[in-house]
Amino acid sequence: MEDYLEKIYELMHEKGYARVSDIASSLDVQPSSVTKMLQKLDENHYVTYEKYRGILLTARGQRLGKLMKERHHMLEEFLRMLGVSEETIHKDVEGIEHHVSPHTLQCLQALVLFFDDHPESLNDLHAYTEQFEMGSPTDTEGKSV
Incomplete structure (x- = not known):
């Protein structure tokens, strides 16, 4: 519906x-x-x-209808911020948007807005993700987690 x-x-x-x-x-x-x-x-x-x-x-x-459109857009933006490929975003959003509680969606919206307001934190997340994809991530002191 x-x-x-x-x-x-x-x-x-x-x-x-x-x-x-x-x-x-x-x-x-x-x-x-x-x-x-x-x-x-x-x-x-x-x-x-x-x-x-x-x-x-x-x-x-x-x-x-407006709420559904806004929710869809927010989830697309969230997945883009995480570096998910465009071809995967559409499929994933369709699956996520109907199976996530309103509270979780609010939390995701807050995270998207936080990253919009704090791009340096988003850069830190991307750097961390790159380390994670190359092997095991490290903590702030350089030790493996």
């Missing part, structure tokens, strides 16, 4: 509208699956959906 709301929110901001066919191709699902989900989203007051007429996000759907 969250993937659909995120995609509808994204399409509405990019194109000004979202169609069943656009959602289906973006999420790589059948149009019939999109229609079923739109009916559920309508029942739960996230969208207003009328077959052949269009899709509108309700205020509730707008808020949740």
Whole structure:
């Protein structure tokens, strides 16, 4: 459900509208699956959906769609900061975003903001990661950990 709301929110901001066919191709699902989900989203007051007429996000759907998009972006940024390859980021974010508690997401957001405000700490993390990948990391006194 969250993937659909995120995609509808994204399409509405990019194109000004979202169609069943656009959602289906973006999420790589059948149009019939999109229609079923739109009916559920309508029942739960996230969208207003009328077959052949269009899709509108309700205020509730707008808020949740925006939250899903922001969460997705934050997780992408976090993985980029860690040096994860771009081709891996998309796959990993899709797996992470639906299996992490809201509290953990808040903590990750705080870490992303911390690294944005303290780039020297991010540089230290990258240096540490390089050491780790080359062998065992060392503590601050040069001893192996």
